[in-house]
Amino acid sequence: MEGAPGRVLNLIEGSGQSRRAFGQDVGLDDSKLSKSLSGARRFSSLDLARIADKCGVTIEWLLTGEEPALALAARTTTGQQACTVLETARKYSVMREDLATLGRSQPWRPVDVGYSGGTYAEQGRALASAALVRTASAGLSVTDADLPALVETAFGADVAVVILDDGFDGLCASSDDAKLIVLGASAIPVRQRFTLAHELGHLLAGDDQDVHLDKDIYERPQEKDSSEMRANAFASAFLMPEGALRETVGRSGLTVEGFAALACDFKVAPSALAIRLQQLRLIDAGTCDRFRTLTAAKVASIAGRSEEFARGVADASAARPPGLLVRDAYLAYESGATTIRLYANLLGIDADELGQSLDSSEGRQAPDDNIAPAGGW
Structure with missing residues (x-):
């Protein structure tokens, strides 16, 4: 048996459960499960989401048998921290790719830059000029305190902040369905902002990179490769027009x-x-x-x-889930396309407890359109 039915059947056999017990766990009665496994009925998006939740696989894998590869560009000072944050990036990217499979694609909005040739610094500055036009057209300014929310609103990239040990600045992850920036929480808010702009430069330039372990990116630009030089030039011109x-x-x-x-x-x-x-x-x-x-x-x-500076330090030191991803995960749950587990995982809340609270007499209320809490500098 091939395709999604075959992969689901393999999961059932590997679970040690009977088909009936497995079906009960994912909300499928004997008839629906049997028809789905035989190909007479297609698994619904909700069926696939429940099976993925139960078995610890992705919807993408259930549908295609493949896990999407990530193109990663990282800035960090220790390899060990990079491994930890790469797992975080993969987790968020898989969530985003699963949502795309369910019909809720990320609103990624790259900018159109007509440069051909020129130095990498010139390319970075040209890219920054186009990005500033986009930012202004969205009614935003790079002097806004909440730069992560600005990036999500103007460009449609997910931005997360994670708390790790010292040594990690940030990375970006890019695939066909996911554009993600992960930053390390920092007591130096100006450095975190520059890191965010640097990683945005990678995404907007379409850089397809492996992991880079870098230090002091604007102290030793001569040691950086071409894409790093372009991202640095972008960050400088974007944050300081x-x-x-x-x-x-x-x-x-x-x-x-x-x-x-x-x-x-x-x-x-x-x-x-x-x-x-x-x-x-x-x-x-x-x-x-x-x-x-x-x-x-x-x-x-x-x-x-x-x-003001002290507030910025506090904000930059706090964890932040990807704002767009949180919004879209809730909307996918609200529409019945997936389970609440994706939304709960992003918030760090027990799925059953969250489901009970949302189904209480107060009813469900979607998150505000303001994508994320205010950040600092």
């Missing part, structure tokens, strides 16, 4: 206090901002060297924005 910097610096010059306010406004590392300003010839090398020694905490203090 040239037009906005020229307008601000050209209007009032740049004192230490002005530089501190600018770093707080754009929520970037003082070192990254100083380098960007020098590249744009808005400050000289000596001023760049003086400004880049400041820390994010110091510029917040100079600008009188320490409370």
Whole structure:
């Protein structure tokens, strides 16, 4: 027997259960299960979701016999942490691919960039210009505190933050049905924002990479491969738009206090901002060297924005499930296309307990369209 019926039959035989007992577990009576196994009846999307839940397989595998491969681009400082986060990325990507199988595709919206040739830095800046146009058209700004929500809203990529030991910054995962960025929780919010922009650059450029173990990405750009250089150039130009910097610096010059306010406004590392300003010839090398020694905490203090900085540290240190994935998992459950387990797993809640609460007298209420809680810088 081939196809989904054959794979389900193999799972039944491997479970040690009778067909009747297996069918009862997944909500299929003897007649429906028998017809589905013989090919006289197709397994419904809900049938497949329940079987996948029970047997620890994916809907994609039940339908095709294959597990989709991931193209991964990672930034991390230790291989051990990369292994842990790759498992997280695979878990979220499989969830997204299963939802696509159920007819709820990810709203991925790449940008159209017409560059052909040029240096990798030039390509990154061209990509950033197109991304900034998209962001503005969505009524958003890169100075928004919640950059993960901005990326999800404007580009349709899933963004998650996971709590791990020190040593992991972030990665992106790309497949036909899933575009995902996973960030490490961090007490350095400006670094987390740069990582997010860097990984978005990989996704928008269509980079198809293995795992990269990198350190200090804007301190040693000469050691990076072409795609890393392009992603760095994208992140810098996306988070610190040239037009906005020229307008601000050209209007009032740049004192230490002005530089501190600018770093707080754009929520970037003082070192990254100083380098960007020098590249744009808005400050000289000596001023760049003086400004880049400041820390994010110091510029917040100079600008009188320490409370804002402290909130940003707290937000960047917290875990965050992928906002779009949470929304779509709920909507798939609400429509009856899948079980509640996918939604519960994303929230870290027991599926039975969550199901009882949603079916209580208060009724089901879908998550708000605001994709994720506010983040910080």
